[in-house]
Amino acid sequence: MSVMKKWIDNHPNLWEFIMFNILSNVATIVNFIVMWIGTATFTRLGWHLLPFKFLIFNYVDNIEQNLGRAGFLSFLIATALAQTVNFFVQKQFVFKSNAAFKDAIPKYIVLAIVLVIISAALPAYSQKFFMDIGVSASLVPTLANVLNIIVQVVISYPTMKYIVMPEKK
Template sequence: MGKIKQLIEDHPNIWEFIKFNVLSNCATITNFIIMWLCTGFIFKSFANTPFKFLVFNYADNIESNLGLCGFLSFLVATAAAQTVNFFVQKNLVFKSNAAFEKAVPKYIVLAVVLVLVSAALPAYSQSFFVNIGISEALAPTLANVLNILVQVVLSYPTMKFWIMPNK
């Protein structure tokens, strides 16, 4: 245990990034549960309804991207996960003293960007996965994994330096 404490003391930024990723699993778990509930039950009746608006293309390859069901499922799952993530990151990872009323609007900007990316990307990534031979049943899960990786790359530096800096 002493070596771990020493590692944490010697490399606090690495430890913070590890905590960020480990505790992001609270949001990840939320994301997967909501996505599975939405695609399997809540929005399932919209799976054959095409949806296309701006960059959101859930009309082409509807059998692999689940149409409006896919769009709504990824949108709701990402929004729920980002809500959980805000509180986990602010309180447990960054232990930020940033004023809540200043952090929330900034986080909403980040969350909107993440929701837009996460709602647009699966229509393309699911089709890609199916086209390379991945089953249509597994494609939404892999698309969700890709979404989560993109979210980490965008979220960590934005939260650390802009939304939740310690003063």
């Protein structure tokens, strides 16, 4: 038995978490590409100058830092598409879940909505923080997205493992 196989057999939960994070990179790549394309597209349309505020979504204050409506929409769309990709990758390859699609998808939709709300609201605040500590304006959206992804992992891994895609019985 190879050293790696032995280690995996001895640490299945840790290996699962490692695989969760590695394969989450598929969704992360989708997230970044869509965020960059969305930000560039919406900014070209001038939407970075349009304030957006609704409930906890505050893209009014410091609009030059949070990119207004362009910032909100690019983070929202990026997160929604990344979560869609992530569902299929995690169910199939990490958790190898046999949970019925009809049972898993409503739970995952609730999780995704929570993640989308957090990910669309947080950047308005995190981008201001990064600007205030002197981070280059061109790097701020990327750092805000990194923070979003960390928050998503902390919330999504235990939720997916124990609620959405429980272990096969």
